[in-house]
Amino acid sequence: MxxxxxxxxxxxxxxxxxxxxxxxxxPEKYADVGHPRTLDSNSDSADHTDFTADHTNFTVPGVIPHCSDGGWPGYGRAAGSSRMDFTNYQFVMQPHDAQPSLHQCQIASHGDVLLHQSSPLHFISPCLSFPNNSHFSSLGGHWSFKGPVHCSMYSGEIVDAGQSICPDTSDDNRPETNGQQQEALTELMPQNQMDISQSVMCIRNVRGEMVLMNNCSPGRVLQSHLPGHLDYIPEDTSYDISFKENLVQTSSLRKDSQSNQVPLSLLAIQPDQLTSSEPPGSGHMFNHIPRPFSLYQQYPKPVYSMRLVPEGQSTGVVSESQCDSKSKKPCNCTKSQCLKLYCDCFANGDVCSNCNCINCFNNTEHELERYKAIKFCIDRKPEAFRxxxxxxxxxxxxxxxxxxxxxxxxxxxxxxxxxxxxxxxxxxxxxxxxxxxxxxxxxxxxxxxxxxxxxxITLGVVEATCGCLLAQAEKAEKEDYTLVQAEKIILEEFGQCLTSIFESIC
DNA sequence: GAGTTTGAAACT
DNA sequence: CAGTTTCAAACTC
Structure with a gap:
């Protein structure tokens, strides 16, 4: 209510x-703006990417413009809202025939999101291989929503594109349990939904943030052989490396990676507003395990978290402190092994940490059991983790x-x-x-x-608004709008959303 | 800290 | 679906 x-x-x-x-x-309020959200990755629309002659620098018009003032001409300035601060951001790519350099960065250890059949939004995201026969079967070339956007979607449900970063299947260092784990994960995934065990997803959490998540094994090193890898590395942390690495992959939604086209829908990503749940240099920065969502306490630790609201502005739903993992209350379970919903940690999608529980299986040492328990809960009650x-x-x-x-x-x-x-x-x-x-x-x-x-301005309102804006962005992309045209329809949509909100308040 | 109360989850 | 049991958190003393 x-x-x-x-x-x-x-x-x-x-x-x-x-x-x-x-x-x-x-839901009714926004039902009319629940446009079918389909990104036709196979379309050969105009090349939106502007490459320089040496193919070493490019910007992505309409996606993350490289603005001299550090700002961004698109979102964030609409309707007089405070401008979201964007730092200069530029991708640097090498020619496709260049010897690929090697990036190494750790990525998320496990799946973060559990999809279930009843979720309003389903992804269809086949994994495609790169043309260089790299073992990265990354980047589903096509993704779409199976149906219209449900603007009343629940918190934490997937609202945006998921793309895949498929790990090295020949990785000998994979934990022994990984096969079982993958099997368990596969069981968790309904048909026609993307393989979350080998995926990066872009979701919006309850704080209105866009969050990319991936699903690799603990400590796995991602070796990037992307034809268009990133050389530009911010000085700060490897998080940004990961972000950009994945952003490039995520951006390459086309089957034909040579096209270098980037979906306009990625407009929502704001690279300088990334946050991470773990400090740089932790050595296990993405070492977290699959977790469903809940409204309170802790959320899936984002690999990359991109706010859709300016820093410091709350969505009014959950305070920062509530989301802070450090604030998570320790459980005291004794009989449930922390694998039932009695356990608040488990129910919230958290692993037990610094808890007082006895015989706990809700930890990284019992991932298989945890996966099965999650599956069991979802099978029995699809909304168990909502x-x-x-x-x-x-x-x-x-x-x-x-x-x-x-x-x-x-x-x-x-x-x-x-x-x-x-x-x-x-x-x-x-x-x-x-x-x-x-x-x-x-x-x-x-x-x-x-x-x-x-x-x-609840989470639902924020989500609905973002959904509307993304729908317009996708429409613009699909219809080959220019950047100006795209911005125009998006801003108009934003204005309409604000009007609706204002009218509701009054 | 131990015991009681409470209501959700799990079970039948 | 309803009733019962189990469970862990909240509460009281």
Whole structure:
């Protein structure tokens, strides 16, 4: 339930609000903008890439322009919004017939995303080999959404392209369990969906960030033999190396990698806003394991995290601290082996770390068991790892929904019509709730945030808006729009989204 | 820290 | 789907 709903209750029944159906982030609201999202990678549209004569430098018009002022003429400046800061960014490529140089960078250790059949968005992403017969079968040449974008998509669901970085299958250093692991992973993947075990995905997390994730084995070294590899390496960290490495691959969505065309949809990527969950030099910077998503606590550690909102601006959904892995509460499981949803770590897609659990299998040492447990949960309940709060509602009977037993209260949201609670006092005008908050200043701080008018800009709204913008970007690409034309329709779309949001607020 | 309460998850 | 059991977190003392 959105804050708008909370502010516009129709009736109150049995201590529970009956709410208006008109919301800023309702699926219906954006249903008309759920354009089919198809990137026709096979199309031979105009070459958008501008190469210099020596083929050593190129910029990607419409994707990540190399702007002299460090800015970006596209997103971020729309409708008077604060400009997202972009640093100069330039890809450097070698001629295709040049001896490929070697990049080495560690990439994510495992799969990060579990797709399930019920997910509104499915990828179709065959892996294709590079023309140089490299063992990298990278870069699905074609990707598309199987259906229209569901602008009301759940948090953490995949909303954008996934591309593959396929590891060296002859890697002798692969852990012995990898075969089993791959098998388990394969079992996890429904048909017609991309092979997440060998993939890089671009997803949007609950904070409105675009997050690329890949799925390789721990410590695996990716040796890049890309025909168009990156020589330009920022000084800072290898994260950016990884990012660019993958961005180049991700950018090469065409079957014909010689075309060097880059989908306009990659407009969403903002390289200088990358964040990483682990510090440089950690030696295991991407050593994390597959994890589904949840609304609270920790999220899949991104290999590359690209914010869609300017740094420092919250989506109003989850605070930074909530997402900080360091803030993850340790579990105390004793009987579940931390492989059931009783375990908060497991339920949140986290591996146990610094927990007090006993006989824990939710760790990197028991990946196979963990994979199977995840599969089991998803098989039984496809939405098992989806955000629960706001989608399911609580079922409290004795706590009046005013204690942390109540998931809604714990999540600092009011109960909604989706809840099945009895004797609920967790609604807007509840005297008990008000009294409780008055006597708990710490709770006031968090609960009162809900009253912020901007709180209606929920994750759903952000996702819907981003979906609309991406749809326009893809449309522009498909129809061979010029950069100016593309920017125009995207900005117009953004304006319409803002108008819709504004109208919803008012 | 031990015991109790609570509600979600798991099971039947 | 409903009822029961299991489980771990929240809470109380």
């Amino acid at each position: 959105s804050r708008l709903e909370e502010q516009n209750p129709k009736t109150q029944e049995n201590g529970k609000l009956q709410l208006s159906e008109t919301t800023a982030n309702s 955000p629960k709060v706001g989608n399911k509602g609580c079922n409290c009977k004795r706590s009046a929904c005013l204690k942390n037993y109540c998931e809604c209260f714990e999540a600092k949201i009011m109960c909604s019509s989706t809840c099945k609670c009895v004797g609920c006092r967790n609604y807007k005008d509840s005297p008990e709730r008000r009294n409780l908050l008055l006597h708990s200043p710490d709770k006031i701080a968090t609960h009162e945030k809900e009253k912020c008018p901007l709180s209606c």
